[in-house]
Amino acid sequence: MKIGILGTGIVGRTLAARIESLGHDVMMGTRDVGALNAKAAPSGGGETFTAWQAKNRGVKLGTFAEAAAHGELLINATSGSGALAALSMAGERNFDGKVLVDVSNPLDFSHGMPPTLTVSNTDSLGEQVQRALPRARVVKTLNTMNAVLMVEPRQLADGDHAVFLSGNDAAAKKQVSEILGGWFGWKQVIDLGDITTARGTEMLLPLWVRLMGALGGPRFNFKIVR
Amino acid sequence: MKIGILGTGIVGRTLAARIESLGHDVMMGTRDVGALNAKAAPSGGGETFTAWQAKNRGVKLGTFAEAAAHGELLINATSGSGALAALSMAGERNFDGKVLVDVSNPLDFSHGMPPTLTVSNTDSLGEQVQRALPRARVVKTLNTMNAVLMVEPRQLADGDHAVFLSGNDAAAKKQVSEILGGWFGWKQVIDLGDITTARGTEMLLPLWVRLMGALGGPRFNFKIVR
Numbered sequence: 001m002k003i004g005i006l007g008t009g010i011v012g013r014t015l016a017a018r019i020e021s022l023g024h025d026v027m028m029g030t031r032d033v034g035a036l037n038a039k040a041a042p043s044g045g046g047e048t049f050t051a052w053q054a055k056n057r058g059v060k061l062g063t064f065a066e067a068a069a070h071g072e073l074l075i076n077a078t079s080g081s082g083a084l085a086a087l088s089m090a091g092e093r094n095f096d097g098k099v100l101v102d103v104s105n106p107l108d109f110s111h112g113m114p115p116t117l118t119v120s121n122t123d124s125l126g127e128q129v130q131r132a133l134p135r136a137r138v139v140k141t142l143n144t145m146n147a148v149l150m151v152e153p154r155q156l157a158d159g160d161h162a163v164f165l166s167g168n169d170a171a172a173k174k175q176v177s178e179i180l181g182g183w184f185g186w187k188q189v190i191d192l193g194d195i196t197t198a199r200g201t202e203m204l205l206p207l208w209v210r211l212m213g214a215l216g217g218p219r220f221n222f223k224i225v226r
Numbered sequence: 227m228k229i230g231i232l233g234t235g236i237v238g239r240t241l242a243a244r245i246e247s248l249g250h251d252v253m254m255g256t257r258d259v260g261a262l263n264a265k266a267a268p269s270g271g272g273e274t275f276t277a278w279q280a281k282n283r284g285v286k287l288g289t290f291a292e293a294a295a296h297g298e299l300l301i302n303a304t305s306g307s308g309a310l311a312a313l314s315m316a317g318e319r320n321f322d323g324k325v326l327v328d329v330s331n332p333l334d335f336s337h338g339m340p341p342t343l344t345v346s347n348t349d350s351l352g353e354q355v356q357r358a359l360p361r362a363r364v365v366k367t368l369n370t371m372n373a374v375l376m377v378e379p380r381q382l383a384d385g386d387h388a389v390f391l392s393g394n395d396a397a398a399k400k401q402v403s404e405i406l407g408g409w410f411g412w413k414q415v416i417d418l419g420d421i422t423t424a425r426g427t428e429m430l431l432p433l434w435v436r437l438m439g440a441l442g443g444p445r446f447n448f449k450i451v452r
Contacts, residue, residue, distance in 0.1 A: 200433030
């Protein structure tokens with residue numbers, strides 16, 4: 001399957017490497033390909049994108065618009081603060097009728113740690129993305145755990161912990177649910193309802209950040225016990 | 227131990243009944259004792275307070291101030307919207323040096339379902355309570371699950387799921403942690419840090435409410451898988 005991933009940070013790289021390893025045709029999108037390739041400072045995961053791509057040669061790189069045009073299914077893995085601008089640069093028509101998996105969180109680090117949220121309570125980034133791209137079939141998911149666990153949930157409890165789905169399109173959620181289980185190994189996939197339920201998962205982030213501090217690292221997740 | 231519980235709704239009643247059954251001397255506090263006893267309409271749990279108290283004769287009833295004066299350890303089980311007014315009526319000096327377990331959530335039902343939060347992101351009700359009562363030793367906890375599970379966590383997975391602690395006083399959190407484990411049977415008690423971490427647990431409520439809808443009831447909880 002052709003997959004377009006917007007964002008080249010640690011989340012985008014982790015998703016791209018895993019999905020490409022499953023045999024899919026992955027293109028990552030960035031604002032300025034030349035600038036990214038010229039970047040000498042390490043970023044996501046402690047290495048430059050160029051160094052990372054040398055180990056992941058099957059993953060293509062293009063502009064936001066090229067990656068969005070490439071993908072039959074698209075993933076927004078940009079930082080929350082840059083998400084709407086990136087999606088705008090990607091070109092609205094490149095999302096028409098496509099499933100857009102939104103993994104981003106509206107984290108605001110501008111006032112230091114812990115981050116606050118740029119939007120919460122009565123709105124969410126997931127809803128903002130859906131409003132910005134009304135013809136995309138937005139599914140908010142995978143935004144409540146560390147990047148490695150997104151694609152390798154079996155690292156904890158054999159994958160038996162929770163990932164949530166929010167979105168207005170039932171068929172899109174069904175497809176994403178199958179991907180989460182079939183491609184990655186998620187066992188507790190919970191459909192919360194329409195895209196407004198993304199408020200709930202995005203507002204989980206402040207607790208997640210504090211748990212990371214209390215537990216000494218990001219290698220944990222929430223399981224729903226019934 | 228002498229326990230004062232502020233609030234006579236379902237949460238206060240559930241806590242009072244369980245704690246009294248363990249042999250403690252429990253007084254519940256309300257705004258107006260006469261008005262509560264005269265109330266003909268069923269409330270928390272589908273019965274009037276009078277009907278409930280007839281089955282729980284060991285539990286005393288007084289004003290907010292009488293219950294606060296009675297307790298060596300106090301529990302705020304009022305509705306979030308009424309919490310600060312109730313604590314004010316209870317009299318600041320009645321909290322001096324005492325542990326105040328804050329179970330309330332800043333839920334706003336005035337715009338219908340699902341509720342939003344009256345405070346979130348950069349502040350919390352837990353912090354507001356601590357600021358209002360600077361000499362109380364506030365511990366925010368038990369605000370992230372159904373009332374029955376608060377006191378009977380063993381109803382799910384033998385009690386092996388999460389309850390969080392937020393507070394500025396380490397000794398107070400230690401005492402509350404021992405109560406959660408020893409009195410109620412909680413197995414996963416996680417100290418998140420100071421009272422500002424209450425933002426995280428209060429912001430879990432929007433997800434909790436949506437999960438209740440998705441799962442068809444309130445009989446679930448979060449477990450942290452590591």
